[in-house]
Amino acid sequence: MSSVTLDVREVHTLIVGALVRSRTSEKSAASVADALVEAELAGQGGHGLRRVAAYAAQAKAGKVDGFATPVVEKPRPALLAVDAANGFAFPALDLAVEPLSECARSQGVALAGFRRSHHCGVAGVVVERYARNGLVALMFANAPGAMAPWGSNRPLFGTNPVAFAAPIAGADPLVVDISLSKVARGKIMAANQKDEAIPPGWAFDADGRPTTDPKAALAGTMAPVGDAKGTALALMVELLAAGLTGANYAYEATSFFDDKGAPPGVGQLIVCIDPTAFGSGTLERFAAMADMVSDAPGARLPGRRRQALRQSLLKEGIPVEQSLIVEIEAIGR
Amino acid sequence: MSSVTLDVREVHTLIVGALVRSRTSEKSAASVADALVEAELAGQGGHGLRRVAAYAAQAKAGKVDGFATPVVEKPRPALLAVDAANGFAFPALDLAVEPLSECARSQGVALAGFRRSHHCGVAGVVVERYARNGLVALMFANAPGAMAPWGSNRPLFGTNPVAFAAPIAGADPLVVDISLSKVARGKIMAANQKDEAIPPGWAFDADGRPTTDPKAALAGTMAPVGDAKGTALALMVELLAAGLTGANYAYEATSFFDDKGAPPGVGQLIVCIDPTAFGSGTLERFAAMADMVSDAPGARLPGRRRQALRQSLLKEGIPVEQSLIVEIEAIGR
Numbered sequence: 251m252s253s254v255t256l257d258v259r260e261v262h263t264l265i266v267g268a269l270v271r272s273r274t275s276e277k278s279a280a281s282v283a284d285a286l287v288e289a290e291l292a293g294q295g296g297h298g299l300r301r302v303a304a305y306a307a308q309a310k311a312g313k314v315d316g317f318a319t320p321v322v323e324k325p326r327p328a329l330l331a332v333d334a335a336n337g338f339a340f341p342a343l344d345l346a347v348e349p350l351s352e353c354a355r356s357q358g359v360a361l362a363g364f365r366r367s368h369h370c371g372v373a374g375v376v377v378e379r380y381a382r383n384g385l386v387a388l389m390f391a392n393a394p395g396a397m398a399p400w401g402s403n404r405p406l407f408g409t410n411p412v413a414f415a416a417p418i419a420g421a422d423p424l425v426v427d428i429s430l431s432k433v434a435r436g437k438i439m440a441a442n443q444k445d446e447a448i449p450p451g452w453a454f455d456a457d458g459r460p461t462t463d464p465k466a467a468l469a470g471t472m473a474p475v476g477d478a479k480g481t482a483l484a485l486m487v488e489l490l491a492a493g494l495t496g497a498n499y500a501y502e503a504t505s506f507f508d509d510k511g512a513p514p515g516v517g518q519l520i521v522c523i524d525p526t527a528f529g530s531g532t533l534e535r536f537a538a539m540a541d542m543v544s545d546a547p548g549a550r551l552p553g554r555r556r557q558a559l560r561q562s563l564l565k566e567g568i569p570v571e572q573s574l575i576v577e578i579e580a581i582g583r
Numbered sequence: 584m585s586s587v588t589l590d591v592r593e594v595h596t597l598i599v600g601a602l603v604r605s606r607t608s609e610k611s612a613a614s615v616a617d618a619l620v621e622a623e624l625a626g627q628g629g630h631g632l633r634r635v636a637a638y639a640a641q642a643k644a645g646k647v648d649g650f651a652t653p654v655v656e657k658p659r660p661a662l663l664a665v666d667a668a669n670g671f672a673f674p675a676l677d678l679a680v681e682p683l684s685e686c687a688r689s690q691g692v693a694l695a696g697f698r699r700s701h702h703c704g705v706a707g708v709v710v711e712r713y714a715r716n717g718l719v720a721l722m723f724a725n726a727p728g729a730m731a732p733w734g735s736n737r738p739l740f741g742t743n744p745v746a747f748a749a750p751i752a753g754a755d756p757l758v759v760d761i762s763l764s765k766v767a768r769g770k771i772m773a774a775n776q777k778d779e780a781i782p783p784g785w786a787f788d789a790d791g792r793p794t795t796d797p798k799a800a801l802a803g804t805m806a807p808v809g810d811a812k813g814t815a816l817a818l819m820v821e822l823l824a825a826g827l828t829g830a831n832y833a834y835e836a837t838s839f840f841d842d843k844g845a846p847p848g849v850g851q852l853i854v855c856i857d858p859t860a861f862g863s864g865t866l867e868r869f870a871a872m873a874d875m876v877s878d879a880p881g882a883r884l885p886g887r888r889r890q891a892l893r894q895s896l897l898k899e900g901i902p903v904e905q906s907l908i909v910e911i912e913a914i915g916r
Binding site for chain 2: 356
């Protein structure tokens with residue numbers, strides 16, 4: 251596979267073009283492109299350019315409304331209810347940043363719930379924006395059904411990311427971003443394409459039995475991180491990100507990958523906290539813990555590898571497979 | 584070991600007596616006893632009567648101030664800062680229930696941070712009280728150092744529980760309560776007493792190598808749930824429960840088990856959300872997910888086993904080892 255190196259602006263233009271040719275407004279397309287570029291800069295290609303074809307197909311089919319305008323309401327002083335209006339998630343996530351930050355500063359804590367939403371991409375990127383605003387953010391997102399309650403074979407929960415970011419005195423924010431499946435579903439899809447077995451412990455077949463066959467795994471469920479504790483957390487995320495916000499649960503949501511059926515209508519919840527509300531010196535206290543972790547031999551501070559990669563890719567450009575560029579350029583022509 | 588069956592009132596009296604004889608006020612002792620009784624009813628003896636001797640010793644030594652009066656301040660409209668004043672955690676946790684519930688109802692979301700606090704017992708019991716008030720609660724607590732950042736051998740984090748409760752239409756609250764270590768440290772302490780090996784995967788020795796020797800494990804660190812993802816969550820909990828609230832980090836906190844040194848000074852954070860703020864019908868939506876999990880063959884809804892046990896123990900009484908009763912009755916005499 252030959253690849254070429256594109257700069258951020260070129261990647262952005264490529265994405266905007268494909269979406270605008272697929273029944274999406276310039277404004278929504280730019281917001282989506284911002285997020286997918288950040289995913290590429292984070293080294294998370296599975297949430298980046300490789301999503302463009304599926305996004306464009308969904309916009310073209312009307313499964314995602316590319317012309318949707320998200321709406322923010324404030325039913326209580328510390329609470330924003332955001333209707334993503336069955337558009338892409340990113341315009342709604344963008345729209346909330348300033349009002350939610352402002353609300354957290356005045357109230358001490360504030361909450362934003364997103365309904366009728368879509369794939370939120372790299373959750374760590376979303377929360378890091380709040381940390382760069384000087385705020386602590388905690389995010390829960392649900393996704394179409396892929397994991398079963400422990401002991402069962404019904405895919406009631408998504409792989410449901412939990413992300414957290416905190417501003418650190420004198421350094422980049424600390425960012426935690428984990429999904430609640432043991433491995434990303436993309437790894438199983440890749441093994442399936444190459445017709446290779448997957449390691450034991452990654453997934454279950456449709457009957458809930460452990461499997462190393464990627465086809466059986468894709469028809470079954472993903473193994474949770476930490477067994478029963480992981481599915482307990484995934485259930486919690488469903489209730490927070492969807493039950494509370496008025497979004498669809500995992501088992502009600504259609505796929506993020508095809509253009510079939512109703513909009514996925516998943517949800518997200520962001521808790522935003524002003525760390526100065528508890529007193530001064532909090533960012534220095536965060537720095538103290540970050541330093542202890544960084545200084546522990548063998549340990550890595552979450553988020554740092556991604557931030558270093560971002561700096562490097564901003565300078566050197568983003569390597570993209572030639573075939574992927576051709577595919578994206580052909581969309582909607 | 585012979586055991587007798589005591590009713591809730593007898594267990595409560597036993598605890599109050601031992602604490603009051605150990606430099607603790609009647610009021611604080613009653614609050615602690617309420618919590619330890621609930622732990623026994625939850626089948627979590629490790630957070631129940633077996634803590635009384637250590638609690639009493641700490642109160643007697645002044646490591647815990649048995650006469651402390653917790654103080655609640657409200658620096659922002661949606662934020663409570665609670666100073667547990669180096670007393671037991673429970674009087675502070677009790678004090679917050681009504682003002683935090685009230686604040687969540689008016690603001691939509693509210694936050695309580697606890698500093699200069701102590702062992703919070705069964706976190707699921709704490710959050711369930713909010714759910715019985717009709718609110719969603721999410722709690723993070725830190726604890727003395729027991730887990731290392733993934734790849735390192737430094738016990739920078741506690742086993743740090745995460746607990747969540749939501750009210751369910753027509754049923755008891757749904758309660759998730761997990762610690763971020765793979766198994767409870769008490770299991771390793773029990774194996775050590777019996778001089779038995781522990782299963783592989785539970786713990787690391789002081790050099791960070793996997794061990795099956797319980798002595799080496801107690802001198803080392805606990806394995807996190809889900810490897811690197813578990814320690815990322817434990818770090819997040821340290822920042823939320825301690826960094827934010829002004830409490831001590833795990834690596835700064837003294838033991839909950841002995842009477843040596845300064846007060847542990849750990850922290851807790853509770854996020855409390857009014858589920859009706861996003862619209863009506865939320866409790867029915869929570870019920871829909873709870874039913875899907877309950878109906879999935881092989882799955883269990885988190886919290887249900889504990890709630891059933893509580894009902895049964897309330898009726899039949901709590902079995903307590905005779906030797907433990909003798910030990911507690913002798914405290915302070």
